[in-house]
Amino acid sequence: MNNLEILGSRICIIGNSAAGKSTLAQALGRKLGLAICHLDQIAHLPHTDWQPRDKELMRIDHQNFLDHHDCWVIEGNYSYLMPERFARATVILWLDFSRWDSVYRYTKRSLENNKNRAGNLEGATTQFSFKMIRHILFHIPKNKTKYQQLIVNSGVPCIRMTSFASLRNYYKQWGL
Template identity: 40%
Template sequence: MSDFPPLADLGRRIMIMGPTNAGKSTLAVALAQRLGVPAFHVDRFRHLPGTDWQQRPTAEFHALHDAAILEPEWVMDGNYSEVLPQRIARATGIIVVDDNLLRRYWRYFRRTTNGARAGALDGNRDSIKWEMIHWLWHTRHASERSRQKARETGLPLVFTHDQRELDALYAAWGLSRPGSRSRL
């Protein structure tokens, strides 16, 4: 796909879904900067800052997520099916990104060993984990599920299937890859 709708068609509350390490957080920051709205990363609601991805209590996770979606404008990346229905109810558009498994593994190792990145937890104590390596393999075909969920919403949609299409999306919408972190 290289014929993208105008960015304005997606409104001012845009969800970004897709598998782990497909480029969701970086795209969220780029879109938020372009639109002048906050970028939220659902991973940062789910996990405690200053940890190596230790989960928050579920009630606290839900409260942070639900408070963020009540904001008038946002770009929010992440999946988490347990909070997806209320995010969809507030969203005005959805983007589903994907990439091949090899590139997603490469991104995981690069981002984990490289330090600062979009969507990282405050304190950035990330380490390579067998659970994440397994998760990447386990979810290697999950993007079709995300595309199906997105189609069912009736919201304006954009799908990218690989890095080439994601690069085309950045170009079509005049986005630049961010070098700084976004807020919670």
């Protein structure tokens, strides 16, 4: 698994909040010359503190991205859009880490308030919310079974990373 060519040219990255999906997407996009879509950026209104957009508008933007790019990396979950994305994907990278590690990373990243981080929402002034902590702790674990079934149904190869150490090893193997 040390060859980036096995990933193909249409890469889906899913996983816990604060797992590093956006950073991985940026690294792969740069290395492979792929268009990048951060789903959180089309799921929320810019210049707000992560106010959700209408789901149908997000669906339209998601479909437009798929229709207008042959080679891409898309990071984010939004399971109601996974079937369309997975149908075109060459690989799914699943960052399936401990929720406690994700809470730690989310809190750390929020306190650093790095407005230039990959995947950040343009104009967002607040980076931390207890609502997101609850989401990471209680909502994400419930989605694992759903994600697993969507992956199986898609027939797309999946690389499931279950620790940050595993992700770091892939960064090294892929020269990212």
